[in-house]
Amino acid sequence: xxxxxxxxxxxxxxxxxxxxxxxxxxxxxxxxxxxxxxxxxxxxxxxxxxxxxxxxxxxxxxxxxxxxxxxxxxxxxxxxxxxxxxxxxxxxxxxxxxxxxxxxxxxxxxxxxxxxxxxxxxxxxxxxxxxxxxxxxxxxxxxxxxxxxxxxxxxxxxxxxxxxxxxxxxxxxxxxxxxxxxxx
Numbered sequence: 534x535x536x537x538x539x540x541x542x543x544x545x546x547x548x549x550x551x552x553x554x555x556x557x558x559x560x561x562x563x564x565x566x567x568x569x570x571x572x573x574x575x576x577x578x579x580x581x582x583x584x585x586x587x588x589x590x591x592x593x594x595x596x597x598x599x600x601x602x603x604x605x606x607x608x609x610x611x612x613x614x615x616x617x618x619x620x621x622x623x624x625x626x627x628x629x630x631x632x633x634x635x636x637x638x639x640x641x642x643x644x645x646x647x648x649x650x651x652x653x654x655x656x657x658x659x660x661x662x663x664x665x666x667x668x669x670x671x672x673x674x675x676x677x678x679x680x681x682x683x684x685x686x687x688x689x690x691x692x693x694x695x696x697x698x699x700x701x702x703x704x705x706x707x708x709x710x711x712x713x714x715x716x717x
Contacts, residue, residue: 535572536677538634538687539565544672552666556639567637568663568673570686571698573616574602574628581608617701624702632698634691636661656700660692 541558542564545553553566560566584605591667603625613627626633636659650658669685681687 534564535570536679537570538673538675538681539567540667540671540673540684541565542651546668557666560637560639565674568667569634569636571632571634571675571677571679572617572701574617574631574633575603576612577608577611577616577627580616581605585606617703619703626701626703628699630697630699633701634698635701636663636704638704652700652702655702656692659700659704660688664688 542550542558543559549711557566580603584601584603588605602621602623603616605620607625608616610625611627613629615628615631615633616625617628617633618625632673638659663684667684669683671684675679675681675685679690681690690696691700
């Protein structure tokens with residue numbers, strides 16, 4: 534389950550537009566500027582149980598679990614109820630909520646921190662980036678039933694006291710322009 538969350542440039546006032554970096558504005562498509570994507574997380578306990586049962590030979594080929602990139606050791610490394618892992622090579626992330634939010638920031642605007650960041654510091658940096666561009670009442674659009682209609686409601690859903698989604702450390706990005714040979 535993935536739900537794209539975006540703002541419509543027609544809703545921006547002069548203050549908003551003055552704060553939009555050119556590199557970010559260039560990623561707009563059809564007048565929409567993607568803020569991020571909300572994804573569902575996997576149940577850590579259920580997945581760990583299936584993997585342990587499978588490793589003990591308790592699964593038959595007919596009931597074998599679907600492909601899971603996480604290992605038993607990785608899943609045992611946290612007690613948080615939910616996890617996400619894109620592939621065997623990607624880092625595993627653990628969450629307290631069943632939903633995660635992957636921010637969308639053009640690669641050219643993504644800066645590597647000088648010192649490693651905690652998950653909370655990273656989430657705050659992503660929030661601060663978008664908060665410098667969007668005002669509280671900027672309309673936010675998506676194709677789901679989440680009770681989110683403004684930037685303030687989205688930020689409360691991600692970092693508020695009653696959050697129901699968490700910020701992922703996997704950031705979506707966009708490369709501007711056509712790739713050249715020296716990029717490979």
